[in-house]
Amino acid sequence: MNKVLSGKVAVVTGGANGIGLACVKGLAESGCQVAIADLDAEAAERMGDEISQQTGNRIVPFAIDVSDSKQCREMIQQVQDQLDGLDILINCAGGSLDKKPILELAESTWHRTLDINLHGTYYCSRAFARAVIEQQGEGAIVNISSIFATRNAPGLAAYCVSKAAVSQLTRAMALEMAQHGIRVNAVGPSHVETGRMTKKIEEGIVDVETVVGHVPMNRMARSEEVADLVLFLCSDRASFITGQTVVIDGGYTIE
Numbered sequence: 001m002n003k004v005l006s007g008k009v010a011v012v013t014g015g016a017n018g019i020g021l022a023c024v025k026g027l028a029e030s031g032c033q034v035a036i037a038d039l040d041a042e043a044a045e046r047m048g049d050e051i052s053q054q055t056g057n058r059i060v061p062f063a064i065d066v067s068d069s070k071q072c073r074e075m076i077q078q079v080q081d082q083l084d085g086l087d088i089l090i091n092c093a094g095g096s097l098d099k100k101p102i103l104e105l106a107e108s109t110w111h112r113t114l115d116i117n118l119h120g121t122y123y124c125s126r127a128f129a130r131a132v133i134e135q136q137g138e139g140a141i142v143n144i145s146s147i148f149a150t151r152n153a154p155g156l157a158a159y160c161v162s163k164a165a166v167s168q169l170t171r172a173m174a175l176e177m178a179q180h181g182i183r184v185n186a187v188g189p190s191h192v193e194t195g196r197m198t199k200k201i202e203e204g205i206v207d208v209e210t211v212v213g214h215v216p217m218n219r220m221a222r223s224e225e226v227a228d229l230v231l232f233l234c235s236d237r238a239s240f241i242t243g244q245t246v247v248i249d250g251g252y253t254i255e
Contacts, residue, residue: 004235006031010088011079013066013124016043018194019144020092022227024048028055030231032088035079037062037124039093058083066093066120067112069127076127086135088234089128091121091143094162095196099155099205110158117162118169125173129182138181140234143170145186147249163188167245174243183242185233190214190249192221216251 010027014020015036027034028051038044041063048059060082064071080086094117098109121143132139148156149163167186174184191197191211197220200206212218229248232238247253 003031004237005088005231008032008087008234009035009079009083009085010090010234011035011037011076011086011124011128012090012092013037013064013120014093014144015090016040016047016061018092018196019189019192019223019226019230020090021047022223023090023092023230024059025051025055026224026227026231027088027234028052028057028059031057033058033060033083035060035062035075035083037064037066037075037093039063039065066091066124067115069119069123072120072123073127076124076131080131080135085137086128086131087137087139089124089139089141090230090234091124091141091166093120093124094144096156096159098158101155102157105158113158114162114165117159118165121166122169125169125184129173129177129180132182133180139183140238141173141177141182141184142230142233143167143184143186144230145170145188145245147188147190147247147253149188149245151253170245171243178242183233183238185238185241185243186245187226187229187233188245188247188249189221189226190247190252192223192226194223214252214255215249216254219250221248221250 016038036044044061048061052059146163149167170186
């Protein structure tokens with residue numbers, strides 16, 4: 001994105017790894033100050049220091065469980081205070097906690113999946129929107145949804161439901177926040193090459209050949225490719241785009 005985002009203040013939840021980390025790197029390289037909000041405090045601090053040294057931009061780590069609304073509110077307030085502003089929120093925290101059929105899925109896993117993927121997105125977005133409105137500025141929110149917001153897969157009911165809800169929340173917030181100058185969009189990736197994905201492949205949870213077989217481009221997405229789309233939606237180049245879930249899947253959902 002070159003320096004099109006230069007001078008902005010951004011928050012990335014789940015920013016210490018995977019897509020979130022790629023977003024943090026892209027934002028910092030574009031001239032943003034960035035808050036890495038992650039459950040893994042040590043990783044957030046380590047990656048923040050590394051990216052700050054590489055780019056010269058300020059990266060501030062925050063330890064947070066996004067399923068706790070109080071922590072989300074406090075984190076947003078601290079970012080605003082420490083970085084003197086707030087422009088961008090990227091909700092990356094989340095994922096699939098367990099792959100099991102509905103009849104075998106623990107209720108605790110069902111609730112925890114929705115707590116992180118959906119409620120965490122809602123809590124952070126609401127706190128961000130309130131802060132931006134209070135500072136009388138404009139803002140951009142990008143949520144990480146999934147192609148499985150509209151498709152399904154055995155053993156992934158909780159994940160699919162949560163991502164479908166994220167896409168609907170994106171539309172609802174976009175409708176209500178437009179009058180306040182806040183755009184809200186989502187990105188829907190297919191399978192992405194991340195450390196978490198590598199672990200699932202090694203554990204036999206994901207079969208690479210099966211996944212790639214559904215993709216006309218014959219590969220998974222790279223985190224940086226997803227981050228590039230996210231950063232575009234955060235920028236003024238997407239100034240008339242809101243309420244959309246943009247799929248990035250190498251053609252997976254063409255069928």
